[in-house]
Amino acid sequence: MIENGKWTQVPGTREVQIYPLIRQPSILCSNSFVLATSSQIIVMDPGADTLQIAEIGKILTSLLAEASRPVFVYLSHCHIDHFFAVPFLLEGALGARLICHAEGARLLSRRDRAVTVSDLHALDVPACDVWAGIFGPEESVEAGPSAYHPFEEMFQPERVEIQAGSSVPTVQVAVNGHDRMEIFQTPGHSPDGVSFLVGKCLFVGDLPFATDIGVAGAVGWDPEALDETLSLLRWLGRNREIEWVVPGHGKPFSFDQFEKIIHRQERQLKTLSDLIPMDRQRLLDLLDYAGIVLDEISVLFAVVSARLLKTAHWLEILDEKEEAGNLQNAIDLPAVERLIDDFHYFVEDFKGKELKNIILVRALHFMARFDKTFSPESVSYLMDPLLLRRIKTLFSEFYHATYGFRFVLPEEGFDLSEAVEEVVSKAREPLFSDQAVLEATGAGETFLKALASRIAEHPLFEGVQFDLDPSCRKAAQVRMDRAVFQDLLLILFERLAVRGFERIELVSGETSGRSWLRISAATSPETAPLEGRQLRIIQRTMQNHGGDFQEQQDRSHSRFVFEFPGSSGSDQGNGLI
Numbered sequence: 001m002i003e004n005g006k007w008t009q010v011p012g013t014r015e016v017q018i019y020p021l022i023r024q025p026s027i028l029c030s031n032s033f034v035l036a037t038s039s040q041i042i043v044m045d046p047g048a049d050t051l052q053i054a055e056i057g058k059i060l061t062s063l064l065a066e067a068s069r070p071v072f073v074y075l076s077h078c079h080i081d082h083f084f085a086v087p088f089l090l091e092g093a094l095g096a097r098l099i100c101h102a103e104g105a106r107l108l109s110r111r112d113r114a115v116t117v118s119d120l121h122a123l124d125v126p127a128c129d130v131w132a133g134i135f136g137p138e139e140s141v142e143a144g145p146s147a148y149h150p151f152e153e154m155f156q157p158e159r160v161e162i163q164a165g166s167s168v169p170t171v172q173v174a175v176n177g178h179d180r181m182e183i184f185q186t187p188g189h190s191p192d193g194v195s196f197l198v199g200k201c202l203f204v205g206d207l208p209f210a211t212d213i214g215v216a217g218a219v220g221w222d223p224e225a226l227d228e229t230l231s232l233l234r235w236l237g238r239n240r241e242i243e244w245v246v247p248g249h250g251k252p253f254s255f256d257q258f259e260k261i262i263h264r265q266e267r268q269l270k271t272l273s274d275l276i277p278m279d280r281q282r283l284l285d286l287l288d289y290a291g292i293v294l295d296e297i298s299v300l301f302a303v304v305s306a307r308l309l310k311t312a313h314w315l316e317i318l319d320e321k322e323e324a325g326n327l328q329n330a331i332d333l334p335a336v337e338r339l340i341d342d343f344h345y346f347v348e349d350f351k352g353k354e355l356k357n358i359i360l361v362r363a364l365h366f367m368a369r370f371d372k373t374f375s376p377e378s379v380s381y382l383m384d385p386l387l388l389r390r391i392k393t394l395f396s397e398f399y400h401a402t403y404g405f406r407f408v409l410p411e412e413g414f415d416l417s418e419a420v421e422e423v424v425s426k427a428r429e430p431l432f433s434d435q436a437v438l439e440a441t442g443a444g445e446t447f448l449k450a451l452a453s454r455i456a457e458h459p460l461f462e463g464v465q466f467d468l469d470p471s472c473r474k475a476a477q478v479r480m481d482r483a484v485f486q487d488l489l490l491i492l493f494e495r496l497a498v499r500g501f502e503r504i505e506l507v508s509g510e511t512s513g514r515s516w517l518r519i520s521a522a523t524s525p526e527t528a529p530l531e532g533r534q535l536r537i538i539q540r541t542m543q544n545h546g547g548d549f550q551e552q553q554d555r556s557h558s559r560f561v562f563e564f565p566g567s568s569g570s571d572q573g574n575g576l577i
């Protein structure tokens with residue numbers, strides 16, 4: 001086992017010692033590994049953290065004091081979290097020589113901010129001279145010294161056949177008189193990816209995360225290349241003795257575990273072939289979206305928890321203490337509240353700072369934790385399933401957007417008039433009736449559930465009149481997810497009802513092949529105006545689905561227009577998710 005912060009012999013080598021600096025997984029800085037033999041020292045991926053690089057500096061100084069020998073720094077790929085601190089090792093007494101893929105060398109000489117993901121980290125690429133680029137063309141290229149540059153310890157590149165008629169190039173480097181390091185081209189996560197096999201340890205950089213949300217789709221990410229890389233890695237597992245797979249972030253694991261990851265990634269790749277690249281603009285847009293989603297989740301959570309508390313309170317008064325306790329235990333309310341507070345403090349802390357990508361990762365992490373903590377199914381008998389479904393929809397919409405899936409118009413449409421009537425009749429009729437409670441009298445648990453449901457019922461739309469214009473009863477096909485549209489319509493109705501609008505009119509129509517639905521509500525001195533913030537989730541979700549949502553205000557009315565992505569038969573659309 002190779003252990004963090006300890007010198008150990010690399011399994012399968014005669015002499016190579018390794019000192020791993022393994023960090024808690026973080027997108028800010030990679031793991032780093034120092035490998036030492038009597039004839040040279042290797043640093044793999046110095047990382048980006050100044051404390052980590054200072055520690056590496058100390059280790060190298062003490063090794064060089066024992067015996068002078070060359071220091072080589074290898075990069076698994078040129079993402080900024082793997083190399084930002086490298087200049088420190090190249091300067092002064094350490095005088096390390098930087099080696100990476102020739103493509104990476106070109107990126108560094110150009111100080112490229114996009115493919116190195118420096119843009120997302122809001123960092124400038126530091127000046128660092130590459131001593132040798134590997135796997136590049138032998139003839140000189142415009143980048144000059146950053147092209148392919150064989151050195152004394154490096155053997156001639158060879159090709160290994162991984163299946164009949166298919167071979168890949170590999171390079172071996174002598175790390176001492178007996179041991180060699182074998183290097184393979186493993187692009188996909190980035191164009192310049194390489195993996196290093198030293199003894200029975202395979203150093204794979206960020207390949208284990210290459211299909212993860214927020215990682216897949218980065219500039220330079222290439223699903224076809226990644227697919228070929230995965231085949232090569234599987235071949236390596238079968239044709240080389242690999243005890244440990246050593247990633248760029250997190251702890252080493254066995255090849256068996258890696259094979260499971262490879263299998264999962266191969267399956268995921270089938271759906272990830274055409275992602276929208278993740279650049280800084282999209283990152284900022286996603287952060288804005290994350291804020292909208294979190295706001296909406298806070299509202300929904302407040303509604304759900306208020307209903308639970310109210311129901312538990314009344315059940316206690318009615319002396320049904322056990323059922324009241326069951327309810328309160330169904331959802332860990334304090335844990336969910338703590339989660340929301342944590343996240344808001346976090347966002348406040350980072351406001352104005354440049355580490356936007358961290359906020360996005362934390363937002364995703366937060367949503368995953370929230371999803372786990374909050375399982376609305378446990379109280380589904382108490383609430384309208386539409387309300388509970390909405391929370392799941394919000395998560396899945398956000399995941400889709402973050403992955404960068406492109407919007408595709410659904411093949412099938414739905415009938416707008418039917419969908420609207422269904423939502424309106426749900427809003428008009430109470431879900432849980434007094435009759436159900438009476439009918440269940442004496443039926444033990446069924447009675448308690450019916451009673452609890454009736455107490456939880458909140459007559460939000462009592463006193464609200466819905467007027468459907470005859471145009472809303474005319475069949476009109478729209479191509480959008482029916483459930484998502486119904487969620488949005490209900491959100492709008494709720495917002496209007498809460499603000500005190502008493503009459504809601506609906507009209508639908510079609511303009512230039514696009515169907516629309518207009519909702520008008522007459523304002524009076526008593527009605528509180530709707531804030532734009534409350535409608536952003538509707539607008540953003542409609543835009544996700546290729547449509548739009550607009551608000552039009554005048555003195556006497558608030559009007560809201562849903563515009564649908566296209567009537568059936570038309571093939572327009574293709575906005576971004």
Ligand SMILES: [Fe+2]
Pocket residue numbers: 077079189190206
């Ligand atoms: Fe990376």
